[in-house]
Amino acid sequence: MKQELSYRDSVHKMGRVWILSALAMLLAVPAAICIYYNAWPPVAGILKGLLSIVPIFWTVGVIEVFTYVPMLGTGGSYLGFVTGNLANLKVPCALNSMDRAGVQPGTEEGEVVSTIAIATSSIVTTLIIALGVLLLSQIAPVLESPALQPAFENILPALFGALGVVFVSKDWKIAIAPLVVMITLFLLVPSLAGAVGILVPVGALIAIGVARILYKKNLL
Amino acid sequence: MEFNSNSAFMYVVVGVVIAFVLLQSVVFFIKAWRRGKELGMDMQALKKTVGSSALFTVAPAFAILLGVIALSNALGFPLPWLRLSVIGSLTYEATAAAAAANAVGTSLAERITDPKIFAVIAWVMALGIVPGLVLVPVFGKKIEKGISNIKSKDSKWGKIFLSGLFLGMISAFLGLVFANVHKGLTGWIPVFVMFASAVLMLLCGFVQKIFKVKWIEDYALPISLLGGMALSIPITNLVMSLVG
Numbered sequence: 024m025k026q027e028l029s030y031r032d033s034v035h036k037m038g039r040v041w042i043l044s045a046l047a048m049l050l051a052v053p054a055a056i057c058i059y060y061n062a063w064p065p066v067a068g069i070l071k072g073l074l075s076i077v078p079i080f081w082t083v084g085v086i087e088v089f090t091y092v093p094m095l096g097t098g099g100s101y102l103g104f105v106t107g108n109l110a111n112l113k114v115p116c117a118l119n120s121m122d123r124a125g126v127q128p129g130t131e132e133g134e135v136v137s138t139i140a141i142a143t144s145s146i147v148t149t150l151i152i153a154l155g156v157l158l159l160s161q162i163a164p165v166l167e168s169p170a171l172q173p174a175f176e177n178i179l180p181a182l183f184g185a186l187g188v189v190f191v192s193k194d195w196k197i198a199i200a201p202l203v204v205m206i207t208l209f210l211l212v213p214s215l216a217g218a219v220g221i222l223v224p225v226g227a228l229i230a231i232g233v234a235r236i237l238y239k240k241n242l243l
Numbered sequence: 244m245e246f247n248s249n250s251a252f253m254y255v256v257v258g259v260v261i262a263f264v265l266l267q268s269v270v271f272f273i274k275a276w277r278r279g280k281e282l283g284m285d286m287q288a289l290k291k292t293v294g295s296s297a298l299f300t301v302a303p304a305f306a307i308l309l310g311v312i313a314l315s316n317a318l319g320f321p322l323p324w325l326r327l328s329v330i331g332s333l334t335y336e337a338t339a340a341a342a343a344a345n346a347v348g349t350s351l352a353e354r355i356t357d358p359k360i361f362a363v364i365a366w367v368m369a370l371g372i373v374p375g376l377v378l379v380p381v382f383g384k385k386i387e388k389g390i391s392n393i394k395s396k397d398s399k400w401g402k403i404f405l406s407g408l409f410l411g412m413i414s415a416f417l418g419l420v421f422a423n424v425h426k427g428l429t430g431w432i433p434v435f436v437m438f439a440s441a442v443l444m445l446l447c448g449f450v451q452k453i454f455k456v457k458w459i460e461d462y463a464l465p466i467s468l469l470g471g472m473a474l475s476i477p478i479t480n481l482v483m484s485l486v487g
Contacts, residue, residue: 030278031387037274039380041267045329046376048260052325053365055256060246062358064366065347072343072367080335084374092379092386093408100383102271104375105264107330110416112303118409119299119464120292128405129390135279136292142272143296149265151304152311152328156320159312166309173432173479174472175306180433181471182303183416184440185464190406190413197403198410205418216422217334219415226418227411234407238400 030131031097038101045105083220090223094118094128098138106145110220111179115186116144122189196237201229246358248319257321264329291461298465302472307333314340317351322365330372343367428486435478440471 057063091109092100095117103113118128120140126132155162165171191198205226209215215222237243247253279289310333314323318340326336343364344351355361394401420437423430447463450456459466 034274035384037270038383041270042376042380045264045267046373048263049329049369049372049376052256052260052322053362053369056253056358056365057362059252060358060362062246062362064359064362068347068360068363069343069366069370072339072346072363073370075342075346076339076367076371080339080371081374084372085378088375088378088382089386090408090412092383093390093405094412097383097387098271098275100379102268104379105267105330106328107372108303108307108332110412111306111332112300114412115464116296116299120296123295123461123463124288124292127402129394129401131278131282132284135275135282135284136289138271138275139279139289139292140296142268142275143293144300145268146265146272147297147300148304148307149261149268149328151301152308152324153261155305155308156311156324159320162308163312166305167312170476173475174302175309177433177436177475177479178303178306178468178472179416180420180437181440181468181475183413183420184437184471185444185467187413187417187437188441188444189464190409194403194406194410197407198414201411201414202417205414206421209418209420209422210424213422213425216419219419222415222418223412225411226413226415227408230411230414231404231407234403235400238403243403 031134034097034101034134038098042101042105079218079221086220086224090227095141096128096134096137098134099141102138102145103141106141106148108148110223111182112148113141113144115182116140119186119189194234196243197230197234200233201226204229246356246361248322248355248361253319253321257325260325261328295461295465298462299468301465302469310336313337314351317344317353317355318361318364319354322361322368326368330375331368335371336368339368339371340364428482432475432479432482435482436471436475439474439478440467443467443470443474 087109088104091103091114094114095103099117103109106113117137117140121128121133121136124136126136128137191202205222208222234243276289280286307327310327311320311323314337323336327333341351344355344360347360347363349355349360355364390401390405393404417437420433423433444463444467447459447466451460
């Protein structure tokens with residue numbers, strides 16, 4: 024038990040240094056552009072731009088931290104929040120890997136599997152994009168060919184269809200209520216598509232609420 | 244200095260940050276790998292985690308690359324390359340860039356040649372993603388403690404609680420698949436693709452059970468994802484021919 028605490032703690036320590044350094048480097052990029060080109064943009068312009076995205080993006084950012092940290096685990100969170108593409112890549116990858124390896128999220132084995140999955144996914148993504156940028160003239164015509172467009176447009180349905188089968192069938196009693204609510208919501212208010220990040224915790228609250236009732240009644 | 248969004252300077256700056264993040268992934272990988280060994284975990288299973296995660300990542304990574312191409316018309320390659328390899332996702336980055344361009348009275352329809360406007364866009368894209376990077380180190384440990392408290396009080400409920408969290412996320416994204424249904428038959432395409440991919444996942448399970456092919460199970464998610472994406476092409480063509 025003591026060992027477990029010390030491993031987690033060391034990941035936290037290391038993670039904080041890496042994540043804050045990454046933040047500093049990301050902010051250094053626009054700063055470097057300003058200095059190198061001696062181009063100091065109007066602060067009002069930046070504020071105006073921020074004003075139109077911050078209300079939604081910062082809200083989603085806060086929500087993401089509270090919903091995805093428990094799923095990704097310690098190391099996975101410090102890495103996943105830096106490398107991004109959480110909902111469409113890192114979270115499904117981590118959940119699937121833990122499920123296949125038969126380890127529970129929140130345990131130290133789960134922690135190891137989730138971190139390895141997210142690190143692998145981050146490395147592969149970075150390499151593919153880097154190679155893609157280098158070989159763009161050869162790759163772009165294929166990627167942008169009209170015949171392939173449906174495949175890229177349907178990546179989320181293909182991903183969550185497969186992931187859904189695994190997790191919904193495992194806990195279908197918990198899954199029914201949030202599924203019905205979410206599908207009804209999107210059928211009635213299609214414009215919510217842009218706010219799916221905000222709906223994740225809504226779905227989670229419904230699922231956890233229903234699970235609590237079923238659990239208390241000994242139905243799970 | 245003449246500004247050029249594809250200049251060597253831009254590539255160097257962006258390259259340094261991307262290399263840093265790549266290094267972080269490698270360091271975390273090694274730490275987790277060593278820990279797995281210490282815990283006496285099945286290293287063969289961990290190797291499968293690596294293989295299936297890598298394969299699973301390929302298709303989404305190419306989708307991200309498409310995002311880089313889309314933004315490169317206005318912003319050159321380096322900045323979109325950075326923002327989509329690190330942190331961002333296309334929905335976020337494209338919206339943030341468009342909002343910033345709009346705020347200074349321009350648009351992403353043409354190449355940005357004014358370094359000041361480019362800097363505004365770069366700042367807005369960078370500042371928009373600050374919360375995750377600040378909140379994880381501040382609250383990460385507390386959130387974890389909260390979860391482990393729930394677990395230590397009642398371990399069965401702790402497990403159910405986490406399942407509820409996953410299912411909340413999965414149901415939100417499954418609901419999203421239905422967002423275009425109001426457009427008629429073409430809006431059903433994502434729904435059909437979702438079912439196709441779900442069926443592939445079930446098939447993987449059957450093949451694994453009946454023919455005892457263990458590796459199928461390990462690669463079931465990447466197989467179903469790629470299969471679903473591939474099937475979306477004939478599905479789209481079929482629907483289009485029906486709609487006329």
